[in-house]
Amino acid sequence: MSYQMIALTMFSSMMVLLLTGQRVFGVIGFVGAAAALLLWGDGGVDMPFNASFQLMNWYPLLTLPLFIFMGYMLSESGIASDLYDMFHVWMGSLRGGLAVGTIGLMVVVSAMNGLSVAGMAIGASIALPELLRRGYDKIMVTGVVQAGSSLGILVPPSVVLVLYGMIARQPVSQLWLAGAVPGLLLASLFILYIVVRCRLQPHLAPTLPEEERQHTTREKLSLLRAGILPLLIFFAMTGLFILGVTSLVESAAVGATSAIVAAWFKQRLTREVLQTTVHKTLGITCMFMWIILAALCFGAVFDGLGAVRAIESLFLDEIGMGPWEILLMMQLSYILMGMFLDDTAMLVIVAPLYVPLVISLGFDPVWYGVLYTITVQIAYMTPPFGYNLFLMRAMAPPEISLGDIYRSVWPFVTIMLIGLALVMVFPQIAMWLPDTFYGSR
Numbered sequence: 456m457s458y459q460m461i462a463l464t465m466f467s468s469m470m471v472l473l474l475t476g477q478r479v480f481g482v483i484g485f486v487g488a489a490a491a492l493l494l495w496g497d498g499g500v501d502m503p504f505n506a507s508f509q510l511m512n513w514y515p516l517l518t519l520p521l522f523i524f525m526g527y528m529l530s531e532s533g534i535a536s537d538l539y540d541m542f543h544v545w546m547g548s549l550r551g552g553l554a555v556g557t558i559g560l561m562v563v564v565s566a567m568n569g570l571s572v573a574g575m576a577i578g579a580s581i582a583l584p585e586l587l588r589r590g591y592d593k594i595m596v597t598g599v600v601q602a603g604s605s606l607g608i609l610v611p612p613s614v615v616l617v618l619y620g621m622i623a624r625q626p627v628s629q630l631w632l633a634g635a636v637p638g639l640l641l642a643s644l645f646i647l648y649i650v651v652r653c654r655l656q657p658h659l660a661p662t663l664p665e666e667e668r669q670h671t672t673r674e675k676l677s678l679l680r681a682g683i684l685p686l687l688i689f690f691a692m693t694g695l696f697i698l699g700v701t702s703l704v705e706s707a708a709v710g711a712t713s714a715i716v717a718a719w720f721k722q723r724l725t726r727e728v729l730q731t732t733v734h735k736t737l738g739i740t741c742m743f744m745w746i747i748l749a750a751l752c753f754g755a756v757f758d759g760l761g762a763v764r765a766i767e768s769l770f771l772d773e774i775g776m777g778p779w780e781i782l783l784m785m786q787l788s789y790i791l792m793g794m795f796l797d798d799t800a801m802l803v804i805v806a807p808l809y810v811p812l813v814i815s816l817g818f819d820p821v822w823y824g825v826l827y828t829i830t831v832q833i834a835y836m837t838p839p840f841g842y843n844l845f846l847m848r849a850m851a852p853p854e855i856s857l858g859d860i861y862r863s864v865w866p867f868v869t870i871m872l873i874g875l876a877l878v879m880v881f882p883q884i885a886m887w888l889p890d891t892f893y894g895s896r
Contacts, residue, residue, distance in 0.1 A: 465490050465756065480742075483804065484749030490756045502755045507748055514704065515621055516747075520740040521707035522614055525688070525714040526564075527732045530577055532718035534684060538563055551653030551660035553589060554599045555646050557582040561603030562642050563685050565610035571835065574604035575843065579850035592659040593855055595652070598863030601843045602645055602870075605832040610638035611693055612710070615831065617703070618747075618802055619824045623810040626821075628697050632889040633825050640884065641829075641874045648870055684720070688713040697892070754807045778816040782826075785809050786875075789830045790837060801831065822878075825885040829875045836864045836871070 465486055472482040491499030538560050549555060557578060564574045578600035586596040608615040611631035620627040653660040691713055696706035718724040776784070792801050806827075813823045835843040838861045847860050878884050 461490070461494070465753075469753070480745035480749040482749075483746070483753050487749065487753035487756050491752070494756070494759075502752060502759075505755070507751075513621070515617070515627075516744075517704045518617055518707040519614060519743055520736055521704070521711040522612060522617075523739050524732060524736040525692075525707075525710040527735045528711070528714040528718055528728070529685065529688075530564075531728045531732050531735075532714075532721060532723040534717060534721065534723075538685065549650075550657060550662050551649045552662065553582075553586055554591065554596055554649045554653070554660060557586065557596075557599050558603045558642055558645050558649070561600075561606055562610060562639070565607040565613075565638070571604045571607040571832075571843065574607040575600070575846050576850065578604050579847065584852065587852065587854075590661045594859050594863045595649075595659050596863075597847065597851065597855055597860055598865075598867050599645070599649065601836055601847055601860075601864055602867035603642075605835055605843060605871075606638055606642060608831060609634045609641070609825070609828050611635055612706075613828065615802065615828055616824060619806065619827065622802060622806045623820050623824065625824060627703055629821050629889040629893065630824050631693060632697065632892055633821050633885045634828060636888055637825055637829065637874065637878050637885050640877070641832075641871065644870045644874060645867065648866060652866075684717045688717060750804050753804060778818070781812070781816060782818065782823075782879075785812075786826065786830045789827065790834045792834070801834075802827070819882070819886065821889065822882050822885050825878060826875065829871060829878065833868055833871045833875065836868050838864070 469482055469486045472486065473479065487502075488499075491502040493499075495502075545556070560582060561574050561578060564577055583596060583600050586599075587593060607613070611634055613631065613634055616630040616634055617627050619625070620630050649660075688710060692706050692710035695701040695709060696703060701709060715724065718728065788805070789801060792805070810820055810823070814820055838844060844857075844860055844864070847855075848857055851860070883890075
């Protein structure tokens with residue numbers, strides 16, 4: 456059997472086993488370890504063994520639990536709820552204002568956390584019940600929460616971009632800067648869609664009653680203090696890192712420590728909050744670590760077979776595809792894989808294959824990291840098996856059915872496709888900020 460056929464058999468076996476409902480890390484690790492034993496005999500044992508030590512020696516992975524801890528601490532201590540109260544008062548007089556405020560909340564939460572799961576939890580538990588109680592259309596606001604939460608993997612400090620930077624060996628600071636403008640662009644497009652649609656269909660989003668809008672300027676300004684702490688944490692964490700004062704791990708430690716101090720300052724650092732935060736952090740971190748460990752084993756076998764060179768030769772020499780055709784095909788493959796895998800699994804499986812190919816085609820790997828992340832956002836929300844769809848189904852109130860969730864995402868998926876096309880056609884949307892910042896140094 457040729458090594459191309461062996462690589463294809465490994466990949467197809469993995470996809471078939473994923474359809475059985477087994478855990479992702481178990482399937483990936485099993486296929487990788489079994490292939491190593493079948494190909495190299497007893498010596499194949501060293502491949503998964505060495506992969507585990509490679510993971511344990513991967514110092515930048517310390518950022519994962521620290522970033523996750525920071526986000527859950529701010530969520531569990533109620534600081535995110537304070538933010539929603541601020542948006543509630545300031546945006547309530549605008550038709551669709553609470554939905555616009557929800558997008559604003561998600562952008563701030565993304566800047567505090569870097570994960571879509573935390574944004575989804577906050578949006579489904581805080582914003583969604585309030586929007587439904589105010590008479591907002593359930594299908595529209597379900598889509599708002601899902602679209603807003605997806606920004607968590609694009610707006611810095613994105614954990615996905617950190618992982619991409621580690622695997623693709625690209626500077627995380629440049630990736631964070633590259634993701635900032637596209638993330639704000641998508642948020643702006645979401646807000647524009649909400650405002651225009653609510654103006655055309657006023658019944659979808661009533662304004663707040665007059666008596667609930669009677670706030671003095673002093674009261675509104677005092678509510679702005681709810682946004683000061685998260686912004687201070689964000690600038691302390693990302694600002695020090697981008698300026699070169701702290702390393703990536705030190706920056707994550709600054710964020711986690713700042714979150715504890717913020718909760719203490721708000722007099723909400725209770726034993727229950729700390730215990731819940733640590734428990735959730737441990738669960739999410741272990742999930743990441745197991746998936747990365749399994750994928751490193753799988754990738755080691757793939758690399759040993761020369762699969763990267765085989766794919767490059769197949770597309771460029773045998774099929775004769777152009778660079779942009781290959782790029783579009785890679786983005787489509789991410790959307791298809793998003794039906795079965797989460798972003799971390801896709802990244803650690805495919806990035807070692809795709810990133811060298813992207814570089815050989817002459818594309819900027821930092822720019823491609825942003826394309827990958829936006830495409831993953833789209834895959835998260837694409838029926839029938841998008842990751843965000845089932846998260847929303849688990850967290851949504853009983854009156855929101857799976858059919859409602861499916862119908863809610865299409866306008867926002869379309870907007871994301873427009874955003875992806877803009878970043879592909881105009882790379883400077885992503886590259887202007889890192890080029891400006893690092894070009895001036």
